[in-house]
Amino acid sequence: MADIPSQRRALSRDLPPAATPGIPPATRIGVIGLGVMGGGMASRLLDQGHRIVVHNRTPERAAPFAARGAVVAATPAELAAQVDVVLLSLASEAAVEEQLFGAGGVLETLPAHGIVMDTSTVSPDFARSVAERVAGRGRSAVDACIIGNGQHAKDGELRFMVGGSADTFERLGTVLEPLAKEIRHLGPSGLGATAKVMLNVLMGVEMQVLAESVTLAQRAGIDRELALSMISESGFSSPVMKYKAGVMRRRAYGEPQFRLDLMRKDLRLATAEAGRLGVATPVCDATHETLVAAAEAGLGALDCAAVLSHAEVAAGLPGTPDRT
Template identity: 40%
Template sequence: SGFTVVVYNRTPERAVSLLAAGASTADTPREAVNGAEIALVSLSDEAAVDALVLGPDGVASGLADNAVLIDASTVSPEHPVALARALSARGIHFVEGRVLGNPGHARSGVLRIMAGGSIEDVDAVWPLFEALGKQVHHVGPVGAAASLKLVFNLLLATQITGLAEALALAQRAGLDRSVTLRAISGSGYSSPVMSFRCGLMATRSYEPAAFRLALMAKDVQYALLKAASVGVTMPVIEASHAELASAVASGLGDKDLAAVLEVQEAAAGLTDQPNQPSQTLEVTA
């Protein structure tokens, strides 16, 4: 897409495919962004963002004056406001670039991107967003994109925890597991993300994770904290979070979100269920 790309990853082996695609790598975040006009970070949580951006040899120490930092991490709405303030003191602009999509979408450049920041700063990085995604929306000032990303993730969390509960009930009621998943996946009640995870549940293919279960539990917790601060009660989301937290406590945190099914089936006494052939489902990402 015409961009020169230098990559830093805390786990170097994860950058190998990018090297093959023409990127170069660096040993530190500072080295990766040395003199760059735009930097993009995507990390697991707020502590990781702060350490990589503001810490010793961090991104902020290597960027050029008036450069733009884009954060694609899923964080609380308050975090980007504080980060933007810290970066502004160093002469660095800040834009949120929260994304919807799985690793396959990222590789294909078809993410959906929610941008947050000033019009001028978002416009400055718009060509990069267009290279990364098929839809780009400027949703408001800094903090707005983080809020909207959490809203989307709440919808995903409730869909998949609800799917896990429904499938456990279906099996206990005597329905065939494969038939049930096929019916749900192809119905008007489904969605692209639900159909995708029907396929993962059918074969218990939870690794590599398209969306790690532990990260979803973290995101829902961020949303619950925000809801409490603005006086919104969310009993359905609280119940969904409890299921996710139970799955993480059971050692499933690094597996895909679909693995929450394992907790539901175990609670229902549905252990040692055989895998089902993936060709019985019409699956879309």
């Protein structure tokens, strides 16, 4: 349910007025990566009357946005030359590296006042490296953790947790406001990426324990549908668990909101960061191992809720999803 305007203002912390110095009031925004989240944010920006330029490595994904008035750029450099803020929503650090620093990349043409806002899930070290290298070329960058799903992105109901300088954060107000119901500046570069990794650990572990509970119930003789219903309606559930229980109930794994292989990647990032900081994460480690096994079994391109199918098959239950 959408927040009323007064609630939205209360949740958004210290956002600047539209005419913040350094970024024009009619901020030109570029979106690179038009998947579930990037496409949702691009759609929302168009709905709110923003002028946007889009680029996607698979060009056909840009066609619906062009039909709605977005300018389609053939390369990241072509996009960056036309905008004040570049919003990235990509699947990997390698993709971010290529789009920003590769031949024909964003940093070749982004104006001196331009800002890179990376919403991709990357390691904190990588986020800090990006910020340092972008700053070395006279531009600014933030790592912006986004919490929510594709529908939240389309509805402007995302939560943003941002790492970067306070000045750069404040200059992004006109971009963040139409996309978010909550906006927080966490501190220096890397902390937005840390927040994303931390929160995705919770989601990954929730999916794993839900899968284990439902599989145990089935092997004991409790109906699968009833087990999912009991858990999702209980006080032990969460909004995410309830939503994913619905995906599991329908076995709708082939319509991924968050792919299992991306969840595996995020928990790998979490275990690496925990190791760097000397923090023991045995539950996260075990969940990561299960996700690796599930991906190796061919479930990586499916929704992360397909971890239930992996558990069911391992327990001798019929759980293999439709991979189409």
